[in-house]
Each structure stands twice: as structure tokens, then as C-alpha cells.
Amino acid sequence: MATAMPNFISRLFRPFSTSTRVGLNPEGGAAMSTPEGAATATVAAGCFWGVEHMYRKEFKGKGLYDARVGYIGGDTQSPSYRAVCSGSTGHAEALQVIYDPSQITYRQLLEFFYKMHDPTTSNRQGPDAGSQYRSGIFYHDAEQEKIAREVTQLANQKWWKGKIVTEILAAGEWWDAEAYHQKYLDNNPGHFLRSFPPLE
Template sequence: MGSTASGTGFPADSSHQLATFGAGCFWGVEKSFQKKYGADIETLVGYAGGAPEQPSYKQVCTGQTQHAEVLQVRYDPAKITYENLVDFFFRMHDPTTKDRQGGDAGTQYRSAIFYHNDEQAAIAKKLVADLQHHFGKHTISTTIEPVGTFWNAEDYHQKYLDKNPHGYECPTHFERSWDRIHELFGGN
């Protein structure tokens, strides 16, 4: 159960692209994306944005590795755009809390977009600027970082809430409309 993480995400595939997001505990992030996009995406949970190589869940939980718990999404850009995924990312968690989602606190729970290329970085930066007004005086704290190496989380973390339907789920992981966000955060 406590085996060390290994691997580096999905294999290369010319008909699909990858997107990687940190938005708190990866179990709830994975469940939210699966609920929204279903069979149109494939998902893996893992770690990105820190050191050492091949971190374990136990190491990441210490907050000493600077890795974030992340979700990697493999998608067909003919069906779903990267912009759609990033838009949903901002609506499925609270991007204004630095290093925190609900009761989970630490750099491993940071709101982060880990880009795979310059185009994704530009899209992410543009959407942060375009969407900030919905959050009013609450500044989006999402970091935009190069993905570097994605390390698969241990097998028992993959599809965790499918296998453990009564497992812990962060209360911040659910889809909100932009109108609701605007109302909740005092958008301008």
C-alpha cells in the first residue's frame, strides 16, 4: 500500500494532449473532472512541481518536497479544448486560498496549473487575468508552473473515490457557475 510512486504520466500520443492541475487533495480533483467530462478524458493522480524524484505520498504529505498533489488529464482537443479544462479548474475549487483547500493546508495543496508547453502557459495566464474580476478583492493565488516531471501517485490513490465511495472528499471540490462565483466573492 505504501509503495513509492513511479512512472511519468501518460505515454505520448499524437491524438491526445495533457493538462495537469493542482487544486487540493487529488482524490476530489479527479472525481470532479471525471464527473464533468466522463469518458471524454483519462486521469492519473500524482505529484509535480518539487523534488525529490519519485516521491512517496508520505514524503509529499510532509510539505518538505514542494511537490503538489496533482491530476493529469489526457484529452482529445477535437472534443475538449484546453481553455474548457482551465475554465472548469477555476470553477471546481477555490483558487483564492494560498496553499489550502478546505481543511487541507500546505504547499502540496496549492492551486496550480502545470503547463506542458508555451501555448498552455499563455492560455492559463490570460484566463487568470480575464477571470479575476469574478473573485472581486479575493486575488487568484493559482501558480502557473512548468510541469517538469509528473510522478504517478501510488496505485491505491488512482480512482480512489471510485474504489472508496465514502472516503474523504474536500468540501471545496464541486462545480460552480461564474454567476455563483461572482455572487459569493463579490465580483466586480
């Protein structure tokens, strides 16, 4: 499996702008419509470019309605990419997945989460270091919390030898990232994707 791990310093030279308000689409327009019966999953697994790319690739045509990158887990209103990168807002770079629970289960999304990144490194993924790159599951209800803890325990036993440091927290306020971050690796396909050995 692979996930994006571009050099952190190179990312600082990209343009910065203010993130869109929660609920707005990545282009800053009207609120995105959510299909009836859709569910939401929110995870953080390092650089959100790669996380989005991998989820879209894995679940395309299998019940994935939408996936968007943004910021969660902090205490600043309307955080910008620059502020999140500074580590001063407390936010994590994250992915929010809107999906059809009759085709994809929350458990499947979390099992994939534990296979597509390294959940054993605190505030780091590859060369990217900082609290914004922490591993986290942000649950939206009690059932999601229960499944998150079960899957984490299983992943710890089966794949990661008890070393998982992933946070499991209630989902707080979500902020969409700036428009140029959405589908970033689809629009900029030359970026490096870091490989992980497959987990059985």
C-alpha cells in the first residue's frame, strides 16, 4: 500500500489561503448535498493529500459518495493551512468520507485506515513531523466509537504489535481545507507516494 509523504518544507512554499467554512464545498460554493442514508467517517493519518488519494482509489465505485480534506481536533476558528502547519491551532490534517453504509461498513473504512499508514509514530508520518500529522479516528456517534475501539484493538494485536498511538476522539468542528488541497494528488500526480509493506 502507499500513501503520500511529500517533503514538509516543500509544502511550505505553496500558496496559503483561508480555509472554507465547515459545510461549504471545496470551491467555496453552496453546501454539499449528502444523499439520504449516507454516513460520515473522519480520520487523520498524516498528509491529507495521500489519505484522500488512497481512500478514493480503494473505495471508488464501492459506495464512496465523497471525500474531502480539512482540519479537525483544534481550538481555532476557521484555521488556515499556514496556521495548522505551525502547530499552533491543535488541528490535525484529516479526511472526511461520506459513504453509503449499505455498500461500505465503518469497520472496513477503519481496517483500511490501519493498513494505509503507520499508526505507531506519534505526530509523524515518514518525513512529515508535527501534531498536524498525528494519527486519529474522530467518531460521530457511540456506535462508531465502539467499532473504532474494537478495530484498534484488533489492529494492535494482528498488525502493529501493541504499538498503536492513534487517538480516538469525538468529532468536533470540521473545517474544509483550501480548494487547492482538494484532490491534490489527482491534480498533481507527480508527487511521491510512500510504500508500506502489505499487512495480512
